[in-house]
Amino acid sequence: MINKHRNNRYNDISFINQIKSMAVIGVSRSRNFFFLRNHQENFKGNLYAIHPNIKKIPNFDDGTKGKIFSSVKDVPEDVDFVFIAVPRSKVIDIIDDCVEKGVKLASIFTAEFSDSGTEEGETLEKKLMAHANNKIRILGPNGMGLYYPKLGIAWRPNFPHKPGNIGFIAQSGGICNLSIYTLAEMEISFSKVFSFGNGTDLDFVDLLYFLSNDPETDIILGYIEGISKGRGVALQQILKENDKPIIIIKGGKSKQGSIAAKTHTGTLTGETKIWETLFKQYGVIEVDTIEKLLNTARLIECYGMFQAQNFAILSISGGYGVILVDLLEKQGINVPSFSRDIQKKINEKFFTSGTSSSNPLDVSSQIYDSDSIYDIINIALSDKNIDGLIIDLPTWYFNMEYHLTKDESFEPTIIKAFGLGHKHHKPLIPIIQRVNCPEDRIRITRKLYEQKIPVFGDPSEFIPLLPKISYAYHKKNKKKKRN
């Protein structure tokens, strides 16, 4: 990565919320016009294809509107944004054209600049910056650029069209793809995703500044391997002023991981301790896998930030309940007794012998009496001393072939009961274990996702995240009180 010496300044890219036209420069017949097609799928403004020789693209330009041009300079209207996928040797000329045309933002997919680790690549990247000359902002090179569903900017097929409120910044395009498709499956959408590759111009700090001030973004996710020397002060300043939840993976923390990161994006990953201190100070939630990053986003998207000091458990197996208590206590979360009046009310609804009506609740076969389960959950969540509720229910309970009696009201009642977290403004987190009946699991999880209820298959997926969210929640509240 090229050292910028920009220190405490941020590049302003707030204009991207008003992009009206874009061009894909370097459409490729051998790739079946891949990047053009992906943007064509849903781009809301005028879309142009730029290629020196190609005069016809099936199902794109029908000769009536003249959407193919040999140079971006020939486009008769303004072009706000370009996606560049041309051979490396042509990138500089293309950038010159874009500057001349007055393009505001270029996303450069082409690789083998500083990422190649060669002097030639480094030199070319410096030359690129000199030609851009602060007149055009650049994402990349060696990145996927911008995904912005509201405007239909999307570099891959089947990226969701629905805009959401989560922003994401990563160098790696692969990690962005994985995250976009994963959240789509959870019925959660992004506001904007940036894959900034080598980060020659726009880097993690610029993009974090943007998302932190972006009215379309409520939660910020990031995967970062490192930042340039001299950008630390700027980063700290943003974190200080920011009041949105930020969740970050810091890649390359281990010795071998930092070497792998150097190969990956040419980034120096820096001192692990400094990062950890910084994150802790500003209530940034740090996790170590993409799955945990997205699961944290999912929990916050569903329930906002929350306190997790005292949880209740409702289990259909006493043993599983004991395991959950152990896991929670390991994370510093209590499973306390219910308040006396709450316990009394729960006892009135409890009719199974040989199980436990105290916290952790062990409902056993009473689960089949779904109306009473609804009531018990409702009462438990109304306890002032309880911050949230974890429920475990294996998949086969949603398949009537596994039941004693076929009760058609079981599924809708249980799903309604799982929505009670929203009524009480407390996180209710179901574990629907991934056992047999995977098709039933798909049906149930989709129904729950639609109602903004998170679902997990394994307690390890979310229990370690609860104290992190709780810590960030208290940090944020403290800050609010100070201001």
Added chain:
Amino acid sequence: MINKHRNNRYNDISFINQIKSMAVIGVSRSRNFFFLRNHQENFKGNLYAIHPNIKKIPNFDDGTKGKIFSSVKDVPEDVDFVFIAVPRSKVIDIIDDCVEKGVKLASIFTAEFSDSGTEEGETLEKKLMAHANNKIRILGPNGMGLYYPKLGIAWRPNFPHKPGNIGFIAQSGGICNLSIYTLAEMEISFSKVFSFGNGTDLDFVDLLYFLSNDPETDIILGYIEGISKGRGVALQQILKENDKPIIIIKGGKSKQGSIAAKTHTGTLTGETKIWETLFKQYGVIEVDTIEKLLNTARLIECYGMFQAQNFAILSISGGYGVILVDLLEKQGINVPSFSRDIQKKINEKFFTSGTSSSNPLDVSSQIYDSDSIYDIINIALSDKNIDGLIIDLPTWYFNMEYHLTKDESFEPTIIKAFGLGHKHHKPLIPIIQRVNCPEDRIRITRKLYEQKIPVFGDPSEFIPLLPKISYAYHKKNKKKKRN
């Protein structure tokens, strides 16, 4: 739990491998003959229903073979095993009948004995033991008893019929159900599962002794909350002599968890440190969730015990590769360079620019050239310095709608490549992330399970298990060398 003062003795139940006939005592019309039906599904020997008044059961007894009797004593042939689900007040009389009949093993489902926490329950359990008088072995009370697929003994519907080589011991029936259905989905089967409830007669130690010597069992799983005073020496003796992999969850390790365990099965959970030392000394693999218990069993079932000191990674995203390196190093596992000759051979197969052909491999879009990926995996696994390989490949790669070109050979070639771990006798572990296209994921995972290839969706599911398996592997090898 009642103190047995049996110390260093084990109850012998090797006879269960020869069960030829069984009776369900206390068939229930209101439960639609649930337990009888479940055994009827697949029991290989003669099956009898016992009830004082019921003379007819639809689709069970057609009056020709006389399979319903008012007492077990009336059955004209030997009865080896009985499943008892009668009101608590009748259990003692039934046990008297069984002793008189010469029944060898009784599984008592009925609850509210010592598990009730009442003096009355405790007294009744002692009385039960006195009446059994060592002439009949008892599983329970308050347990689901025995699942033995080879003979068709099964307490729930749709328990798999195929026998496997994994034994499982738990007090809790709910945990057994979850485990049986989960492994079934992974195409892995149990030899025997014991849910021993209060463990009045047969306890964890007896059952571990049995499985450790059972020729039908190769891997032993257990969920244990505690054992009776005085049984520690016996447990230690079994662990010392055992040469099978044992994987255990010790429930109730936390302060609140031990209280929950007391409510659950009336068990005193004992000192955490003592358990941990014991497990470490004898190479018992300890995990903290059911999911990790089953995932460890799955890895060992697929690949046997293995060393995990040096792993290779093949990722389609450089960033994800960096994350995997960090996760592995956190667990003490190296991601070393390939040997020089291996690296040379890999380079010959690598043709994508901007990625990494060294370990961690970042194949990026070369993944679509599945033949070259097959070769790269084959070469990487042939490296003497590499113990195993982790691969990540999100679900959408198996859905042609997400591809540039529709290559029908992609899926079969990749699945064949994922089988290369077996060729090299090294664990090859694919992460197929749970993103969009869940239906495609079901198809792919089923194909992989059939070929004994484990699949995970999240690296946290298995990476923490690798050093545990490796430690147990070395413990076992050391012991072999000593003997």
